[in-house]
Structure formats: C-alpha cells, structure tokens
Amino acid sequence: MTNMNIDRDTLRELADEGNETALDRLADLADAAGDLGELSELLDEGSLHAGFLLTRRAAATGDQRELQRIADAGYDEAGNELERLLKAPVEGRQD
Numbered sequence: 001m002t003n004m005n006i007d008r009d010t011l012r013e014l015a016d017e018g019n020e021t022a023l024d025r026l027a028d029l030a031d032a033a034g035d036l037g038e039l040s041e042l043l044d045e046g047s048l049h050a051g052f053l054l055t056r057r058a059a060a061t062g063d064q065r066e067l068q069r070i071a072d073a074g075y076d077e078a079g080n081e082l083e084r085l086l087k088a089p090v091e092g093r094q095d
Helices: 008-016 020-033 036-044 048-061 064-072 076-087
Strands: none
Touching: 008 020, 020 036, 020 048, 036 048, 048 064, 048 076, 064 076
C-alpha cells in the first residue's frame, strides 16, 4: 500500500465535514509541532484525541489549571487526572 500524505487543507476540509479521523490527524500534526493553541481549538471542536494529547502534556508537567480547563472543555479524563494529582501525597508532609 502506498503511503499517501494528505495536506493540512484537505484534512481541515474533511474534518469540517465531520470526518473524525481527519480531526485526529490534525491533532497529531498540531501535537508534533507543539502547537497547543491549535490543539485547544481542536478540543473545542470536539476532538477527544486533542483532549487526550493536551491531557498527556498537562499531566506530565503537573499543570492543574490546564487539566481543569481541558476537563471543562469536555474531555473527562483530564478531570480524572486532575483528581489523581490533587489526591497525591504531598512530599515532605506527614499525615
């Protein structure tokens, strides 16, 4: 099978027509480019894959505010990750 590279404009057109695979591919491209703004826009458009990618980044840095924003935008796993971080024991604290 031939590897066919689809340009970003074509992916955008397909995504606008409701193609979720194209939306996911746009999210992958934005993630690879480190374009958090585009990932956020894709999440706002309903891309759960963008939510996953944003959550992964926010969890890696412990960004609780970003996790809340992602959860508020509709990606529930970000809320779960936020709860996990908030319930984690605090280093140096003895309860």
